[in-house]
Amino acid sequence: xxxxxxxxxxxxxxxxxxxxxxxxxxxxxxxxxxxxxxxxxxxxxxxxxxxxxxxxxxxxxxxxxxxxxxxxxxxxxxxxxxxxxxxxxxxxxxxxxxxxxxxxxxxxxxxxxxxxxxxxxxxxxxxxxxxxxxxxxxxxxxxxxxxxxxxxxxxxxxxxxxxxxxxxxxxxxxxxxxxxxxxxxxxxxxxxxxxxxxxxxxxxxxxxxxxxxxxxxxxxxxxxxxxxxxxxxxxxxxxxxxxxxxxxxxxxxxxxxxxxxxxxxxxxxxxxxxxxxxxxxxxxxxxxxxxxxxxxxxxxxxxxxxxxxxxxxxxxxxxxxxxxxxxxxxxxxxxxxxxxxxxxxxxxxxxxxxxxxxxxx
Amino acid sequence: xxxxxxxxxxxxxxxxxxxxxxxxxxxxxxxxxxxxxxxxxxxxxxxxxxxxxxxxxxxxxxxxxxxxxxxxxxxxxxxxxxxxxxxxxxxxxxxxxxxxxxxxxxxxxxxxxxxxxxxxxxxxxxxxxxxxxxxxxxxxxxxxxxxxxxxxxxxxxxxxxxxxxxxxxxxxxxxxxxxxxxxxxxxxxxxxxxxxxxxxxxxxxxxxxxxxxxxxxxxxxxxxxxxxxxxxxxxxxxxxxxxxxxxxxxxxxxxxxxxxxxxxxxxxxxxxxxxxxxxxxxxxxxxxxxxxxxxxxxxxxxxxxxxxxxxxxxxxxxxxxxxxxxxxxxxxxxxxxxxxxxxxxxxxxx
Numbered sequence: 271x272x273x274x275x276x277x278x279x280x281x282x283x284x285x286x287x288x289x290x291x292x293x294x295x296x297x298x299x300x301x302x303x304x305x306x307x308x309x310x311x312x313x314x315x316x317x318x319x320x321x322x323x324x325x326x327x328x329x330x331x332x333x334x335x336x337x338x339x340x341x342x343x344x345x346x347x348x349x350x351x352x353x354x355x356x357x358x359x360x361x362x363x364x365x366x367x368x369x370x371x372x373x374x375x376x377x378x379x380x381x382x383x384x385x386x387x388x389x390x391x392x393x394x395x396x397x398x399x400x401x402x403x404x405x406x407x408x409x410x411x412x413x414x415x416x417x418x419x420x421x422x423x424x425x426x427x428x429x430x431x432x433x434x435x436x437x438x439x440x441x442x443x444x445x446x447x448x449x450x451x452x453x454x455x456x457x458x459x460x461x462x463x464x465x466x467x468x469x470x471x472x473x474x475x476x477x478x479x480x481x482x483x484x485x486x487x488x489x490x491x492x493x494x495x496x497x498x499x500x501x502x503x504x505x506x507x508x509x510x511x512x513x514x515x516x517x518x519x520x521x522x523x524x525x526x527x528x529x530x531x532x533x534x535x536x537x538x539x540x541x542x543x544x545x546x547x548x549x550x551x552x553x554x555x556x557x558x559x560x561x562x563x564x565x566x567x568x569x570x571x572x573x574x575x576x577x578x579x580x581x582x583x584x585x586x587x588x589x590x591x592x593x594x595x596x597x598x599x600x601x602x603x604x605x606x607x608x609x610x611x612x613x614x615x616x617x618x619x620x621x622x623x624x625x626x627x628x629x630x631x
Numbered sequence: 632x633x634x635x636x637x638x639x640x641x642x643x644x645x646x647x648x649x650x651x652x653x654x655x656x657x658x659x660x661x662x663x664x665x666x667x668x669x670x671x672x673x674x675x676x677x678x679x680x681x682x683x684x685x686x687x688x689x690x691x692x693x694x695x696x697x698x699x700x701x702x703x704x705x706x707x708x709x710x711x712x713x714x715x716x717x718x719x720x721x722x723x724x725x726x727x728x729x730x731x732x733x734x735x736x737x738x739x740x741x742x743x744x745x746x747x748x749x750x751x752x753x754x755x756x757x758x759x760x761x762x763x764x765x766x767x768x769x770x771x772x773x774x775x776x777x778x779x780x781x782x783x784x785x786x787x788x789x790x791x792x793x794x795x796x797x798x799x800x801x802x803x804x805x806x807x808x809x810x811x812x813x814x815x816x817x818x819x820x821x822x823x824x825x826x827x828x829x830x831x832x833x834x835x836x837x838x839x840x841x842x843x844x845x846x847x848x849x850x851x852x853x854x855x856x857x858x859x860x861x862x863x864x865x866x867x868x869x870x871x872x873x874x875x876x877x878x879x880x881x882x883x884x885x886x887x888x889x890x891x892x893x894x895x896x897x898x899x900x901x902x903x904x905x906x907x908x909x910x911x912x913x914x915x916x917x918x919x920x921x922x923x924x925x926x927x928x929x930x931x932x933x934x935x936x937x938x939x940x941x942x943x944x945x946x947x948x949x950x951x952x953x954x955x956x957x958x959x960x961x962x963x964x965x966x967x968x969x970x971x972x973x974x975x976x977x978x979x980x981x
Contacts, residue, residue: 322876343882355877359895368891369881416881 272333272423272456273298274319279328281314288314289480292328296424301450301457305467305503306477312460313428315477319458320426321345332423343372348417349426352433354409356401362412363397366419380419387415390449407438414449424456431466443469464504468492476500493615498623501550507580509617510551510591512565518543526618528565529587536616539626547626550617553580556593558601559610567591569605574598583607670957677950678760684946694756699724702741711735711752713745722755723747764951768938774952776927777934781913781956784849784930789908791854793901799855800863800897801889805875815864822857826917834921848922849930853912859904866900867893902970910960931956 274296281289288311296302304312317323319330321342329338337345348369356365363384370380388394391411401409410430417425430446431439447470450457461467467474468488476483476491476499484496488504495501501509517525519538526534526549534549541547567583581593581601593609601607618626643649676684679693698707701724708724713735715721723735723745733752735745768774803815826833833852842848870893878888894901916932923929929937935952938945964971 317876320876320880322879342876342879347880349877349880351873351877353871353873355871355873357874357877357892359898368878368883372882372884372887416877420881 274424274456274458275331275334276315276319277329277331279315279318279325279330281311281318281323282326287480289318289325292480292482294475294482294485296456296458299454299456301447301459301470301472302475303459303461303467303471303473304475304477305461305464306483307503308462309479310477311480312462312477316349316426316428316458316460320347320349322349346423347426348420348422348424350413350417350428350430352429354401354413354433356409356412356416358401361398361400362393362404362415365401365412366397366416369416369420383419383421384415387418390418390452391415406434407442410434410442414446418453422455424458427457427459429461430459431461432463439466446470465506468504474504476503494625495550495617496625498548498550498619501617501619501625505552507553507592507594510553510589512549512551512585512589512591513587514547514549514618516541516543516545516547528585529589534565534611534616536618537628539618539628541618541620541626546621548619548621548623550619551591551611552615553592553594554596555612555615556591556609557595557612558599559608564608564610565591566606566608569601569603569607571603572601581607673950673957674954677764677947677954678762679764679947679950680761681945681947683761684950692758693760695759695761696754696756699738701736701738704736704741708736710738710755711747712755713747713752715747715751723752725752761947764947765955768948768952769955772934772948773926773929774931774934774955777929777931778955780846780928781931784846784915784919785909785912787846788850788853788912789905791850792856792859792908793905795854796856796859796904797863797894797897797901798889799860800867801893803860804864804867805870805872805893815861818857818860820857822861830917830921837922843922844925844928845922846928849915849919852918853915856908856911859908862904863897863900866897870896899970902967906963906967906971909963913956913960 274294276292276294279289279292280287292315304315306312314323318325321337321340321344325338329336331337332345332347356362357368360368366384366387367380370383375383384397385394388397391414393408393411393415396404396408401412404412410433413430427446431442434442443466446459450470459466459470471488473485474488474491475485478499484491484500486494491500491504495504498511502511512528514526514528514534516539517527517533519525522538523535524538524541526536526547528534528549565585567585569581569583571582573580573582576598578597579595579599579601581595581599583591583593585591591609593607620626642652644652675691675693680695683690683693683695697710699710700707704726708726710722710724711733713721713723721737724738726734726736726744728734728749731749733747733749735747735752737743737745769778799818803811803818837843837848837852840848842851874892874896875888878892883891914932915930916936919930919933920936923933926937931952935949935956938948938952
């Protein structure tokens with residue numbers, strides 16, 4: 271059982287407030303990913319949970335027990351650091367044993383736990399090497415091993431994949447997911463990479479400038495982003511944003527005027543005619559149409575990848591619009607393309623960037 | 632072997648001499664003589680007898696005049712090669728000298744005195760090393776005792792220096808607290824205060840603590856060196872904080888973080904400081920001279936000073952014992968020079 275609850279957690283460094291009133295409930299066995307651009311406070315939040323830093327305000331509770339003032343070592347958490355932070359002067363075995371020795375565990379049990387972790391992570395052949403003699407991927411496993419042997423109530427992972435090359439990152443990501451499955455332990459994972467967040471998370475916490483923007487499952491965040499920031503951050507390639515004006519609502523449909531790019535009709539939204547809004551369109555939602563209603567834009571670049579075609583365009587209003595069309599299409603730069611929608615899942619945001627809700631009726 | 636020599640003797644000009652070759656050889660040989668000459672001269676001279684030391688012009692090798700036991704004389708007589716009026720060379724022993732005339736005797740015919748002008752004779756000499764320069768002070772004059780005192784002071788002072796300085800450096804590099812940089816500045820600022828300025832108050836402190844005439848009185852005032860704190864702190868700043876965070880997560884106490892994580896990782900800087908400390912403490916003269924007034928407590932450097940009396944300087948002992956004092960420092964430099972250069976490069980100090 272390990273449930274972590276943050277209530278009104280704030281952290282300031284001098285005059286600079288890095289975290290503002292964070293409320294979060296992390297359930298037992300859940301893999302929660304903190305994601306956000308660099309400087310959003312996600313690592314600071316992790317350090318507060320770890321106990322390496324103290325909040326200026328608010329409380330942190332593990333299993334309903336207030337641990338805000340409890341030292342890092344006594345919270346029963348284990349952390350994997352971005353740089354792995356393996357002790358360079360100790361062998362892998364000593365690295366794994368260090369925390370257990372400090373807890374005055376009997377030697378036999380230490381050996382047994384190390385053997386088990388080494389088997390699980392396949393690091394047994396290099397237990398007697400120093401971290402300096404290991405490759406990046408091996409070091410990463412050792413760092414995870416050091417967390418596993420402690421048998422912690424929760425794992426905290428601070429960008430654990432950022433020092434690996436692209437190929438290794440993907441395979442290690444899968445291994446991490448498998449590990450989470452097997453241990454069914456609570457994990458908090460910090461990353462700036464939304465793909466990592468999407469693939470690993472049970473729930474994602476999107477942070478910006480020290481505030482939580484949205485908490486939800488990966489698909490909730492993808493399908494119903496609460497605001498412009500989350501919409502832009504989650505999903506690759508990035509969502510297209512087009513300025514639009516509400517043209518009027520009739521028969522439960524609202525017409526949108528896209529400045530210089532035609533118009534669209536969508537389901538009625540809670541906005542009045544003339545309101546300036548932002549329309550969010552995922553590149554995958556667009557398809558080519560021959561005529562009729564749709565958006566027109568001039569093609570500036572075509573990337574034919576075989577299975578899909580990436581079309582970079584620019585609307586008459588000067589907005590760039592990216593379309594990812596499945597299959598192969600006969601489009602060339604300089605032509606004017608007309609786009610329709612694959613699905614009706616449009617994302618509309620008011621001028622404050624907040625998602626527009628459907629009309630009440 | 633020939634490949635080694637052809638490597639060492641290769642020239643820029645190929646088979647001919649380029650001017651840079653000449654310059655390089657000149658520079659290197661000149662530098663070698665300039666640097667190594669005095670030390671070689673010291674070692675050489677330490678094997679000379681007092682008479683040979685006083686000789687002018689000085690000789691390169693230690694020579695002694697050959698002596699011979701002649702029948703009818705109590706003391707051995709010095710041997711001379713004499714050229715007589717006929718141009719024949721003979722070997723005679725000198726009995727005594729009056730003015731410019733030496734009274735000499737043929738060892739084969741001791742009854743007859745031969746008068747020789749001192750211009751016509753040259754002493755017959757052989758190379759001989761006066762090892763008694765070494766044996767006498769070490770055996771009779773307590774120099775082994777001084778050696779032990781020096782070793783004790785150096786080893787203890789170095790151990791305590793490493794321990795205290797690394798603790799201070801750890802606190803100053805890895806803990807955030809108010810006034811941290813002020814403390815650091817204060818410590819570094821004491822670099823600007825020379826020993827001669829604080830020597831009197833320091834003496835009062837040591838005396839009040841009852842450490843006068845005690846080796847601890849020599850050791851304790853020297854152990855906290857601003858250089859050491861500065862050097863170790865700069866090095867510890869390069870140890871990533873994540874390692875310390877990781878150790879904290881691993882339930883390590885602050886002492887364990889210092890002892891098991893930070894100290895082993897600071898080993899290269901500690902080695903440099905240890906070398907410096909050994910050299911400093913070994914060569915210390917002024918402070919031990921002040922604190923130690925009992926003969927059996929003297930360190931080597933103070934002990935050396937006893938041979939330089941007001942009226943009589945026993946150069947042969949001074950030279951020999953200087954060689955003895957130099958040996959450990961030279962060994963340190965030979966075997967640990969790599970650390971010394973990195974230390975100087977790293978801390979900008981020496």
